[in-house]
Amino acid sequence: MATDMDEAAAGLFDSGGKALPEAWRDTTGALAAGEIGRLVYSYSIVGVRSRAVCSVLSGLDLAFTGAKSRIAAWLAECATRGFRVSDTGTVMLGADAKTSGSLADQLNRASMITTELTAALEDATVADQRAAQALTGIGLTELNINGEGDINADDLELHRDRILPEGVDTGLEIIRKTMPLDDSPTVQSTWWDGLSGTQRDMYLKTVPLEIAGMAGISVAVRRHLSEPERGYDRLKLLEFARDHWDDTSIDWTHTDSNCTNFVSQAFEHAGLEQKGKPGFLWRWDEDEWGHARKKFLFFDFGDDYSNSWGGAQQQHDFFVSQRAQIIDPVNARPGDILYVTNEGTTGEIHHTALVTGVLPNGDILYTQHSDSAQNLSWNGRLPYTHVQGGTQGVQIVRVTETW
Amino acid sequence: MSIDMNWAEVSSVASNIREQTQAVISRLNAGLEDVGSTAAETTGLHTSAALMSCQDAWARELGDLVRRTMIAADKLDDSAMSTEQAETENTLAAQALQGLL
Numbered sequence: 315m316a317t318d319m320d321e322a323a324a325g326l327f328d329s330g331g332k333a334l335p336e337a338w339r340d341t342t343g344a345l346a347a348g349e350i351g352r353l354v355y356s357y358s359i360v361g362v363r364s365r366a367v368c369s370v371l372s373g374l375d376l377a378f379t380g381a382k383s384r385i386a387a388w389l390a391e392c393a394t395r396g397f398r399v400s401d402t403g404t405v406m407l408g409a410d411a412k413t414s415g416s417l418a419d420q421l422n423r424a425s426m427i428t429t430e431l432t433a434a435l436e437d438a439t440v441a442d443q444r445a446a447q448a449l450t451g452i453g454l455t456e457l458n459i460n461g462e463g464d465i466n467a468d469d470l471e472l473h474r475d476r477i478l479p480e481g482v483d484t485g486l487e488i489i490r491k492t493m494p495l496d497d498s499p500t501v502q503s504t505w506w507d508g509l510s511g512t513q514r515d516m517y518l519k520t521v522p523l524e525i526a527g528m529a530g531i532s533v534a535v536r537r538h539l540s541e542p543e544r545g546y547d548r549l550k551l552l553e554f555a556r557d558h559w560d561d562t563s564i565d566w567t568h569t570d571s572n573c574t575n576f577v578s579q580a581f582e583h584a585g586l587e588q589k590g591k592p593g594f595l596w597r598w599d600e601d602e603w604g605h606a607r608k609k610f611l612f613f614d615f616g617d618d619y620s621n622s623w624g625g626a627q628q629q630h631d632f633f634v635s636q637r638a639q640i641i642d643p644v645n646a647r648p649g650d651i652l653y654v655t656n657e658g659t660t661g662e663i664h665h666t667a668l669v670t671g672v673l674p675n676g677d678i679l680y681t682q683h684s685d686s687a688q689n690l691s692w693n694g695r696l697p698y699t700h701v702q703g704g705t706q707g708v709q710i711v712r713v714t715e716t717w
Numbered sequence: 718m719s720i721d722m723n724w725a726e727v728s729s730v731a732s733n734i735r736e737q738t739q740a741v742i743s744r745l746n747a748g749l750e751d752v753g754s755t756a757a758e759t760t761g762l763h764t765s766a767a768l769m770s771c772q773d774a775w776a777r778e779l780g781d782l783v784r785r786t787m788i789a790a791d792k793l794d795d796s797a798m799s800t801e802q803a804e805t806e807n808t809l810a811a812q813a814l815q816g817l818l
Contacts, residue, residue, distance in 0.1 A: 315748030315775075322741045326786070329733035337726030338796075340719065346793060350734075353786050360779070367771070371755075374764060446763035453771035457778070 319361030365694035366481025372675035373485025374445040377492040381438035387508035448484040502530025519672040545715025548649035551584040555681040574666040575624040576683030641710040657707035724797040731793035
């Protein structure tokens with residue numbers, strides 16, 4: 315439905331919003347174009363809102379999957395041990411208890427499993443309640459959200475900047491809620507083992523840092539997330555994004571544009587080696603990426619940067635020239651770079667961000683700096699940028715250190 | 718007040734809008750049915766009740782949007798036709814006037 319709304323808005327914008335002012339140039343034509351514009355905004359808003367709802371439901375779906383896995387793992391152990399489980403979730407010793415060990419040990423185990431089953435059910439219930447609450451709030455938002463009496467660009471912006479992130483945040487919160495984040499490593503390991511390959515992949519893409527932070531998750535899984543063979547640690551990249559997305563102390567002071575500088579700093583933090591160093595008169599070559607202290611005799615001019623460090627197009631060109639992979643957006647993973655292009659005009663890359671998650675519904679989440687924001691929804695913003703800011707494109711790039 | 722309209726273009730815009738809206742209507746109905754099915758499959762959950770409320774509200778809202786879009790397309794067509802008629806009449810009047818002179 316979100317896609318249908320986006321298409322309706324884009325179609326109406328292309329055929330009406332753009333064509334009408336050309337075809338009908340007088341005052342009445344402007345009024346007609348105004349009405350078509352209101353309709354375009356309305357469809358766009360419904361599309362953005364539907365995406366927010368999708369994010370909540372997508373989170374709930376994975377949360378239930380995780381909760382089921384937890385419950386299934388404990389029920390499997392009950393079956394192995396010959397324990398009985400009552401309708402209310404209480405675990406009792408069965409007549410045919412099959413395992414060895416003292417009665418006290420068995421009773422303790424049964425009690426522990428009862429607690430775990432209850433916790434899993436409670437978490438799933440809380441997730442359901444939270445999702446319902448979000449749906450009632452987000453799903454039924456007024457199109458005219460700013461209450462000015464007209465549906466316009468402000469309403470669309472408010473939906474993009476407030477309602478959409480709310481949906482994404484709720485989806486992520488629900489997923490985390492049903493994960494055994496605070497449980498013992500054994501419980502975490504049992505939970506992970508109970509997931510299918512597809513479900514594990516969803517968790518790795520949606521909440522990679524939470525998965526890596528669980529003590530019960532194996533070194534192999536953590537290594538899979540880090541991908542050290544790429545020459546840097548992708549988990550550290552994500553940690554940097556999480557810890558510094560709103561940290562102005564890392565900004566350049568001579569410009570407001572720090573998006574690419576932020577991504578470069580994240581890669582440096584993650585261990586990606588600089589390439590090259592400034593030559594004569596502190597000139598950097600195009601195939602270099604890095605920074606160095608600019609000193610001359612007693613004078614210290616501070617850090618000097620290659621163009622590829624802070625320029626979006628230049629950074630993209632540098633990485634791609636060093637054999638970085640250009641990834642189909644449907645295969646995006648946390649740790650990839652998201653470059654935004656002006657498809658409608660020059661085709662130039664004008665913005666850089668880090669992919670920090672991919673929701674189970676395929677929505678790419680990205681984190682950016684100046685304007686600072688965490689886990690923005692790309693799929694949700696794309697139609698907005700099409701209607702509001704000219705056609706925008708995306709390029710996903712996966713860096714490997716080849717130098 | 719002078720009219721500055723390419724009536725053929727405006728009529729074409731109206732047709733495009735109507736065509737696109739009609740294409741969207743069937744897909745929206747399917748989407749709303751999906752929402753209802755999901756809600757029905759998850760009966761008993763809090764989310765199910767919330768989804769049902771959303772489905773009702775969205776059906777009303779989208780119905781209103783589609784209706785307004787169709788009305789806008791009709792009005793564009795009406796304006797295009799009026800302008801075409803006025804242009805034709807003006808042309809005929811001008812030709813008649815030329816014949817008189």
